[in-house]
Amino acid sequence: MNMPVHNVPAGVMLALLEELAAFSAPGPGVTRLLYTPEWYRAQQFLQERWAGLGLKVRTDEVGNVYGTLTGSKVTDKVILTGSHIDTVVNGGRYDGAYGVAAAAAALHYLQVTFGQPLRSLEVVSFCEEEGSRFPLTFWGSGNVTGLYNGSERGSFADVDGVTLGAAMAACGLGGIETSGVGDIAATEGGREFTSSPARRDITAYIELHIEQGIILERNSQEIGVVQAIAGQRRYIVKIGGTANHAGTTPMGLRRDALAGSAEMLLALERSAVAEGDPLVATTGRLEVHPGTPNVIPGEVQFTLDIRHSEAGNLERFCSGILEEFAGIAGRRGLDLEVLPLLATAPAPMDKGMCAALEQICEKQGKSYRSMVSGAGHDAQLFAPLCPAAMIFVPSRGGISHSPDEYSSPEELAAGLEVLTSILYELAYTEN
Template sequence: MNVELLEPDRERLWSELHDLARLSEADSAGWTRRVFSEPYRAARDWVRGRMRDAGLAVTTDPAGNIVGRLPGRHGGPPLVTGSHTDTVEGGGRFDGVVGVLGAIEVVRRLRETGTQLDHDLLVVDFLGEEVNPYSGSCLGSQAATGVLTADTLDRTGVDGKRLGDVATAFGLDPDGLLAPTWAMQRLHGYLELHIEQGPTLEQRGLDIGVVTAIVGIERFLATFIGRADHAGTRRMGDRRDALVAAAKAVLTVEREGCAGPDSAVATCGALRIEPGAENVVPGRALLAAEFRSEDQTWLSGVRRRVVDEIARHSAENGVELLVDWSADNPVVPTNPSVQNLAAAAADELGASWLAMPSGAGHDAAHLAARCPAGMIFVPSRDGRSHCPDEWTDAAQIATGVHLLAASLVRMDQQATVDTEFAGPR
């Protein structure tokens, strides 16, 4: 077919992006819509409505993912696309949202042009892709693909709450989160549209990034247990200051990241001090940190190196250390066939593109274990993301949505996206 006909309605798409942005937490900066919050619940209801308006049959799977189905001519293993609509605190309007609303717009254009795919097309708004207080992310895609475990639901975050209890209060069934609803279902392929969240495409003046790999991510929650004392009467040499030990751990994390390969980054993102008064020596501190890299060898060695050093510093300060590690995913290459068809579709549309890795984690990393999976990026102004200044122009988003449509058509027309893919495992 002539994929030029699938060009999105830019004004409609742009309007809906901003309509969804209004469903945010009023007392937080930017466009905050954290998982399990009431604005997130309202946004999910809004997304269900947009899916139905586009002609999708909408359900919510046991993992809490919102799934819209567009029937194909022949059925069989479905094509899947989508992303997420939750945000970090103080987040922007485009991260994840472009992939969900862009996919809905693709469905509209397929129906408006009378284009029917051979395979069913699933549009998914995955539950809780962003990192939550329990050192986890991609809750919906991990649950659906069988990665989520009972241990994950037992995690207690820096907020002192247990993930399973928070999910239950939001209306989710913990047993459903542990039921791998997609693990034994064969999928034809997965393609996710996303903003780059980095500066490469803008700096090079390019329209599209064809993602080659998604970085691996290792996270830890460290608890430092010292002794609370009066800040005026407890002498420096006799203190068991939990915050001092945590501060040394922050520097350890930074040194590890700086000494790693070019793709390595290390971040301390959350710190809680107890009791949290300036006239009390901190008796307890909780620190959340993460490491990311395309180099799996370096990433695999992080746990031992970091734990050894922060344990030594903690012992020097008379502080007990507890460390709980979690791995979001190892380094995940995207499927070469999906890369090639997306690049070919970009050429067909006259869009300039670059093969590039993703420094951010995505639901695609978990879908890649179940089917041939890929991603396409659109530029981010100044490379900014996870902040209110996050921005991508309407024309750039429209180009990405057009490419998503053209790529899905190409995927649909192939008898199998990757003849070497062995199916669910």
């Protein structure tokens, strides 16, 4: 494999990351929620900077921003790379933004060093992935891949009652309808808006991201080659008992909803540990009613978040643990209601691209490991549609979604070099 990419300068990437961090609402860390002034200015900034890097810039109707290097041989297909720029409240400066900044820096380096590619390369800054403002996720990539059809704009609102459509309109977005992929729909303020529902021109998607976990750091490894993004099951579990006086109700006559829930959650932890990696199971919220010190809890509600990279294993574990919950409830005389909230399938990454990434790491002398992503990413939406791959770099202490989120410049530069190399292989070589 011919691979002349080496010593990719990290200055453009690091500068973009620093500059993007300034687009934030007041408070600790970075807060950049979808369709807020901070978000709008950040996307505008990227358009200006990318144009200055020699990329052809455009924006689609939901606010995804693209920068393109048009290929000399194949111009109607693109190799897409990037990530998202929205954040959680009081998040860090690397989640999402790193993938956007690195992709732009990689395209700039490739153009300056090797000229026009054979196949078109495109960097994307997805408008949203986190679901921090509106109760839906992957709004940016979901509009590109056909997950959403536009009906969501009036159906979802933020905590202040502002609908998704109204927030889009406030940014001058969403009022455009076209029929063709890549057709220019309108020009406003010097920006091109295009509509690209369920794009069919993407031949590969590569996303560079911080790990948001501690595995790479703990093992002193530079690169994670993601083999799959875990599927998820989320539930709300409601346990019904009898609220009664804490001093006058004998222990043997109680229908204690909290005690039953505690037994269920211990069973969940025990079963998850026995199942082993990569399965994880979490209860992140538990509500107790009536919540009075001298009253036996009559009702408890808790959440379940269960993830695994293999669909069969995920289904088997969920069925097993819910059956165990039913047994505990029956033995204790409790009512049990389970409400499914989310069911996403595991998303395997492309085996050929994973193998290419491993070869690149070996040729560059970088330590790496194959791994599963427990967190969701835009790449999982592309996996069913085209070859998709993800590259991880270490996160200090495994911390993410926090002002303390950090990856060193050297770690970020290592990821940039691997990303640039795979883009070179895909866009500049005859294959």
